[in-house]
Amino acid sequence: MTTDHIHVAMTVNGVERSAEVEPRTLLVHFLRDSLGLTGTHVGCDTSQCGACVVDVDGVSTKSCTMFAAQLQGANVTTIEALAADGTLHPMQEGFWAEHGLQCGFCTPGMIMSSIAMLKENPDPTDDEIREGLEGNFCRCTGYQNIVNAVRHAAAEMREQNSAD
Amino acid sequence: MIPVTFSYHKAESVGDAVARIAGNPEAKLLAGGHSLVPAMKLRLAAPGELIDITGLDELKAITVGESIQIGALATYNDILHHHELIAHLPIFGAAIPHVGDRQVRARGTFGGCIAHADPAADLTAVLLALGGHVNATGPAGERSIPVEEYFVDLWTTALAPDEMLTSVVIPLPGDGARMTYVKHRHPASGYAVVGIAVVVDDNGPRVTITGATSKPEHLAGAEDAISAGINDASIDLAVARATEGVHINGDLYADEEYRTHLVGQMVKKALQQIVS
Structure with a gap:
């Protein structure tokens, strides 16, 4: 038993990544500082604001509230993976088309949470969108356009799925 | 915010976890972590050792029989999406959407909530209203604590420092409840x-x-x-x-x-x- 650095390895955006980290290293710091994936933001740092949301093994997760050491072998997806092939994800398109942001700081978390929400509920009402984003704060208070963006993306994603 | 330095151990069994916390007041069990990790980041909690129990699959089960047994690691969402449990105990369906947010409910555990005993938690009052008992394992073996005797004070329960909550058992309510x-x-x-x-x-x-x-x-x-x-x-x-x-x-x-x-x-x- 030691508080020394430990070797952590996980799959991030489809690529095996590893680093030597302290046990107290939060997932968000592993992503940002060890891997240079700075699209995942640190907002409140008290598990409330959702700027740090990523997908961990299919579960929408606040990466400021798990330690990297817990995620040995996990499969993590961050905002950087969404447009990896140069084409924006429909949710990113939605935020663009509906101007679902002002300063943009909360946007990565909003997008990651919204994609997770649509996996469970592909056709949410506006109320369901607001409930689904209860763990994401926008301090510019741009919520109305965020709801519009998610609705826009949901319609696009339903259309794509029905065309498949 | 960065927690105080600690050592990390992934528990291999309930016995392993209990052995780790025995005689080690510095050690804390880590389950969903959505109360403990924020407290550690604010340095309201500074355990010297974290025993990660999230890999203990035997603590994740929910079984509905003559009574309803909820494993310590069942998450809020596991309970909310367990149709048979909700059919018997719709109060969980009323209360769980009030807990945290979708990310918190996906990670946070019922056992963690009950062991942490936050005075503003939702499911503590729900459990007290339903009744039943809390199962715990310690160095001396297993014991069962009636819910009526379980909650002691602010963040304080009848669990001993070297005991680990393993499940909660709730009686089936009668017809027409x-x-x-x-x-x-x-x-x-x-x-x-x-x-x-x-x-x-x-x-x-x-x-x-x-x-x-x-x-x-x-x-x-x-x-x-x-x-x-x-x-x-x-x-x-x-x-x-x-x-x-x-x-x-x-x-x-x-x-x-x-x-x-x-x-x-x-x-x-x-x-x-x-x-x-």
């Missing part, structure tokens, strides 16, 4: 300023409170007021007697007088839901 949970939430934190759980079945009415008291408690005055039935008159009496014998805490956000008023209003709302 009615139950609900209502809450006045803090607008920023989402925690309960006042939360009221009501369960009415063959064993009589239970009305419990969280958020406004140091631990979940029965509102004996309200329970007595509706013991012969729930109607407009008995609801009014229950509201009037809601805080009888109970100390209501005040804080920066809601002083004692306002919270006392809210308790009555939440009791009224809950009882009206029960009869509607």
Whole structure:
């Protein structure tokens, strides 16, 4: 038993990544500082604001509230993976088309949470969108356009799925 | 915010975890982590060693039989999406959407909530209203703690420092049981300023409170007021007697007088839901 650095390895955006980290290293710091994936933001740092949301093994997760050491072998997806092939994800398109942001700081978390929400509920009402984003704060208070963006993306994603 | 340095151990079994916390007051068990990790980041908690129990699959099961057993690591979402459990205990369906947010409910565990005993948690009052017992394992083996004896004080339970909560067992309610949970939430934190759980079945009415008291408690005055039935008159009496014998805490956000008023209003709302 030691508080020394430990070797952590996980799959991030489809690529095996590893680093030597302290046990107290939060997932968000592993992503940002060890891997240079700075699209995942640190907002409140008290598990409330959702700027740090990523997908961990299919579960929408606040990466400021798990330690990297817990995620040995996990499969993590961050905002950087969404447009990896140069084409924006429909949710990113939605935020663009509906101007679902002002300063943009909360946007990565909003997008990651919204994609997770649509996996469970592909056709949410506006109320369901607001409930689904209860763990994401926008301090510019741009919520109305965020709801519009998610609705826009949901319609696009339903259309794509029905065309498949 | 960075927690104080600690060492990390992934537990391989309940026995391994219990052996690690035995005689080690520096050690803390890590389950969903959505209370402990924020507390560590604020340095309100600074355990020297974290025992990660999230890999213990044997603690994740929910079984519905003659009673309902909820493993310590069942998440809020595991419970909410367990249709058979919700059919018997719809109060969880009423209360769980009030807990945290979708990310918190996906990671946070029922066992962690009950072991942490936050005075503003939602499911503590729900468990006290439902009754049953808490199973724990320690160096001396397993024991069962009745829910009525389990909650001791602020963040304090009957669990010994070297005991680990392994499951919660709740009796099946009788036919025709009615139950609900209502809450006045803090607008920023989402925690309960006042939360009221009501369960009415063959064993009589239970009305419990969280958020406004140091631990979940029965509102004996309200329970007595509706013991012969729930109607407009008995609801009014229950509201009037809601805080009888109970100390209501005040804080920066809601002083004692306002919270006392809210308790009555939440009791009224809950009882009206029960009869509607």
